[in-house]
Each structure stands twice: as structure tokens, then as C-alpha cells.
Amino acid sequence: MSDYNFAYLDEQTKQMIRRAILKGLAIPGYQVPFASREMPMPYGWGTGGVQVSAATLTPDDTMKVIDQGADDTTNAVSIRKFFEKTAGVATTEATAEASVIQTRHRIPEETLREDQILVYQVPIPEPLRFLEPSEVETRKMHSLEEYGLMHVKLYEDIARHGAIATAYAYPVKVEGRYVMDPSPIPKFDNPKLEMAAIQLFGAGREQRIYAVPPYTQVVSLDFEDFPFEASKADHPCDLCGAEDSYLDEVIMDDAGTRMFVCSDTDYCAGRRAAGHVGAQGVSTQEEDAA
Amino acid sequence: MNADVLKGGFADAPVDAAHAFRAAMNVMARPGVIEEVAGAVPPAPMSVAAGVLLLTLCDPETPIALCGAHDCADVREWIAFHIGAPVVAPQKAMFVVGTWCAVQPLEVYAIGTAEYPDRSATVIVEMDALAAEGAVLRGPGIKTQAALSLPEVAAFQRNAVLFPLGLDFFFCAGSRLAALPRTTRVEAF
């Protein structure tokens, strides 16, 4: 690969992104503005995550890319190929083998370790954006720690629906200071945001980078009488029988028959390889025989 | 110009800088952790670690303040040749380099603004030695507690009170590197 620099970006761009990442780690949950570059994939396809990964990767890394929890979704495949080609890094689908994981919309089920880095693709980094469209105003609100509007919104949900009607991109407060958008992960994943790995968030179109260092306090916003609840489909995985994983609902036929399967494809495959079988699953040994 | 200043940059910039950044990120994300870095040979009195940091993080858009003995012709020329960063007065610096004594007083450096707390200086402190002992550290990046041989305690306590504003520190001793972001709560051992 000689047409482009290692990991595609030029060194000065990487330096700029690296400075933003360090400030992001020093001010957990605060959105650091950065001069996002046009990437060879469209905005909205993960340009922020790709830039953060490009500034973070070394040739020794093993990279995993997931979209919706799966390694084989088309955009995950496309981004993985991009880094194979431009950075020459090894890639893997196994969460445990990866040193850098780029994700869209999920946190892997397997607990991440200290020697791992999780890079999120973020569409709208501003948790207050849908309550206040103006960037000038939301920046002021963060500076004054004025998060009343967010609480009012959540409380209105409760008044209207009897529950908080936010199912994904559920806002969190980081280290008791900044309200942060955890990217559109299902709220089932929110408790995992306190982890041993470094978490980096990149929003390319919106030109923001933010970070959560390991073991940082991350609290999902809630009320004493309506505590936060990490919910998922009340079902085990039909393939591997897991009770503790986030599930996708798959429509099987015209009659609308449904089955539930792990959204984390590596987790599901790992369990099946270890002999776990769900209600509609077949053990992998049988599959191999067939 | 001293011919030596032409030397001492990264041999393979994209790869050397990538490794160096990972070390810098790791120590900033995990206060108390000490990493080894390599690839730069800056002129005396600058340490390898400080040189590596500047090569990795600085460019013509990042003003640097040199303090004490670090403000010398060799270092200035080395920065001009390898980095192109302007050497500026302390108030305007994004990066500050010097020994703990030389970088004083800390009050002159940018600590960011309420709306942009990231616009604060990063202070690179040159040390004789660096060890995971001494001051007790707690906060983001630290599971329970960590220890680091900080040059003092009170200054870092004052800095932490400024949060979300404040300075962020790197500590360098030879090729060893550690860091202390503004979020870390520091207590004397």
C-alpha cells in the first residue's frame, strides 16, 4: 500500500485527532471539536469512528469491526476491508482476540479487558440536540451544567407513558459532570459503559470526539421512583440459549413466525461452539457433519 | 545550524508515531501507569520521552513553550526542523516543556474556557526518575487506586478543583512516560 499513508490519514491529521483524543480522555464525556476530514466513505457511515481508529491503530493491532453487533453486516465488512488495505492490520471476528474494536450501535457481550480499545461511531454526539437544535445553546448548557431540560423531557415521558420512552442512545452522566450520548446503543448496553477498556467516540460529520477512560463512573439518567432499567426481549437466544445477551428479532415466514437470536454474532457462535444449543438451534458439531 | 538537530526524528514517522501515541493515550487514560517509548533522540536536556511526545502530538499549529534549560538553541532548532511548531510565551502555549521547577508558575497557562475546556495547555514535566510509588491517585482510569512519584501534591489538588477546566500533565524520565489528567484526585502518601 503506497498510494496512501499508513492508516490512510496524513500524519498532521492524525496528530490533530490524537490531541483531541487526549483532551477527550482528560475531560470524560466532553465533546472535543476536531477538524474532521472527508473520508472515502460517506458521512453517516462511520467516518468519525474510522478517523479515531486510524489515529489509534498501530501495525501490531488486531482489529474487529461490528455493526449492530455483527461482524458480517455489509458496512462492518467494508470498514474492516478499509483497514486491512490501508493499515495492513490483522483482523478478527473474535472479541477476545481484538485489540481495537470499532462498533456501530452495540457493545460486545463479552467483558472487555484493559488491553482493549472500543471505538464508537456516533451520528449525533449531542445528547441535548433533540431538545435544543442550536449548537450555541447546547454548548452553553453543558458549560453551565444546565441539564434540567433533559430531566424535564424524561419526566414528561413518564407522565405520558408511565415509563421513559427512550430505548436507545439513552443519555448518561459521566463522572458526575457531563451528560453524554453513548451513541445509539440499546439501553441494555448502558451498564457496560463502565468497563476496563478505553472507550473513544468519533462523530465525523458533527466534528466531535469524546472519550470515557477505564473505570469511569457512567450513570444512566433516571429518577428515584423510576430507576433506569436495562431491558431486552424477554427471551433466550433461539440458537445458543443465552439468557443474558441482547437479541435481534427475526421474522421467519409470511405468517410472521419470529425467532430471537443474539445480535452479537461472535458471542453466539462462541457459545454454540462450546456446546450450548437454543430452542431452534443445532449444535455446531451437527452442522459440521451436515 | 548544528547538524545534530537534523537527526533524532522518527525513522518511520507513521509507525513510530502510532506506537508512541498508544503509549501516550494509555498513560493519559490510566493515571499512574508508566510506559516506555522510543524513536526520538532530541538534543539535551530534553528526554527521549518528551521528544517522542512532541513529535507525536505537535505540528505547525501547536505553539510550544520551552521553560528553563529546555529553552536553548539546540532544542529550538530541533523543534523547528522536525515539528515546525512555533515556540511561544507560556500564556499562548498548547504544550509546555520543562522541569517541575522551570514550568512554574502554573497559573500562567491556559486552562480552557467554560464552553471549551479542551483549550487548555498540556504540560510535559521532565523528571529525574519515575516510579509507581508516592502520591495516591484516584479517579477516572483507575480501578481503585494507583500511585505515582509526583513532584508534589498540592499543585495537582489545586488543578483538580478547576475541573472541568485545568491542565493535563505528562511526566517524562528518560524513555519512561506517565500522565496525570485534571480529573485525578491526588493525596499525599
Added chain:
Amino acid sequence: MYVAVKGGERAIDNAHAWLAEERRGDRDVAELSVAQIREQLSLAVNRVMAEGSLYDPDLAALAIKQARGDMIEAIFLIRAYRTTLPRFGYSKPVETADMACDRRISATFKDAPGGQVLGPTFDYTHRLLDFALAAEGEVPEAAEAEAKPGPVPHITEFLNKEGLIQTEDESDEVPGDLTREPLELPADRALRLQSLTRGDEGFVLGMAYSTQRGYARNHAFVGELRIGRVAVEMDIPELGFAIDIGEIELTECETVNQFAGSKTEPPQFTRGYGLVFGQSERKSISMALVDRALRWKELGEDNLGAPAQDEEFVLYHSDNIQATGFLEHIKLPHYVDFQSELELIRKLRREAMEAGETVQQEAAE
């Protein structure tokens, strides 16, 4: 039995191959050359250069070919290429008063020094399909005249002499760079103009049109519109002086806007400014109108709450590469988020039904 959908990689490769075939179209029809696009679809090339922020007609033509004529896709190709280019330095500001004008018109004066030059314009063509073009044929050569030597003064300078138009202060300040620093608000005029000149032509046109229809109306006249080539100069530190590094074609529009005066300014004409790569008339006029609308604060005008006055709204939404990316990304899989919404809706419905049943029961009792 359910088998997870695999083979994303193969599907992508096949899609790319099919796309290449569709781009080529019927192989019995001769393939377009990049030179043909550059020469015969030059206004498309201009738009791609302007919104791609890169002056290179050959690359723009290549991008149009590769993008199958999808302009935004072509602009995207150019932007993605541009961002990888090293920056060697900065040119001096171009001097549009020295422009070799192909076209130069003013709507505010019947005639002016330098004259009105219609140039190659669609303006007075009758929009009748020319079926002769369907058959291949050469066009007769257009009449030629000697170019008038010397600079062509700007029309607004004449108004300026009388003090009737607001003077723009000169400044040696280095303007910010939208492509190197994240946009910060409030943005100064230099940044606003940068954003508008690379903004989507349709968006900027729509915003400009809205001001004409009354959303922050500012009564614009085209003081002058000129199209032509200007020299680009660059200081070469090794030489110690500036040299010409080439020529670019630009369209410049200065509007003269009515202004009744405000608390801070006397009644006088004010200006809007548009400057765009290539022959891009519609875009530069639109740009000038929106520029003027965005200047309400510095001129002490009222904020009428019109979209074109809202700097944040205009600047954050004018870039078609950002817009199309985010718009189209909703076709990427979102099933994890959708699943969490499904669960939530089911839960809320269940609770609502149960509550309904309780109410009914209570009523029955």
C-alpha cells in the same frame, strides 16, 4: 432453520462489479472520454469543482464519469481526494478587478466603464429543445472581437466614490479555514463565505429565493456579475517574491441592496458577495443574497427569524456531502435500535391495555 445472513463481502464485490457495468452502459455505444466531459459538460465540471473545493477540470470530469453523472457523488469523490492532498502554501488573494472577463453585466446601470459584455449566456435563449443537436453536427464559429486591455473596475466602486454604498474594511487578518478547523459559531464573514461557496447549489438557491419572497427580504440588485479568468499568485519564500502559478475561471457577483439605515448605520446601499469557481452564475448570485441576509447583525438590522438569517441553520445544512451522507445512512442496518423501540412500544401498549382493562373492570363493578 435460521442461518444468519453471511457473505456480505461477496455481495459488496458483486455490487461493485455490477455498478461498473451500469456505469459503462450499452457497450455498443462509444465510451465517453474525460476530455469530452470536460469540454462539453463544462458547467457540470464547474459545479463539481466549486462544491468539491478543488480547481481541477480534468479530475472533476473524471469524477462525473465515475459517478455516472450524479453530481453530489462526483463532488464527494473530489472532496475525498482533496482532503488527502498535502498543503504547500497559500496563494495571495486573487484580484478580480484584473479579471479577463468573458461576461460582465450590471443590472444597476445601463452602461458603465468597461461596458456590458453578455458573453456565453443562456439568458436570452428560447428554451426550445434543439433537435439538431440530436444529430451530430458542428456549430458555426462565433464572431470574435479584440479583448479590451486593462483592468475592468467594479461597478460598486462608482457608488463607493459617492459614499452611497457601505465600505468594506480591508484586513490583513488571515482568514479561518473551514476545512482545517471545526466550525465555531458565531462564524465571521470569511468563514460564512467559504461555507456558502462550497455549499450545495440547490440549498443556497433555495435560501436566496426565500429572501426574495419575503423571509428577510433585502431588495437585491445585481450590481455586477462577472465571469472570467484571474491569475493566481503565490509568494515563494526561496525566491522572495510572488509568481503566477496559474489561472482559474471565477464567477463573481456583487449585489447592491437597499438599506434604510439602522441605529448604527446611515441610510446607504449595502452589499452581498458571491465568488464561485468556474462559470457558476446561479450559484454566485444565490451566494450573494444569502451572504447579505446573514449580515443582519453587523448592520444592526432586526432578526426577523427568517431561515436565511440563521447562521447556524444555513452553515450547518449547506454542505451536500454531509447532508447526503447522513440522509442516506438511514438505509444502513438499524435493527438493534429498532428492536429496542419494538420492545418499548410493546411494553407501553401492554401497560396501556392493562390499565384500560382495569378501568373497564372498575366501571363494570
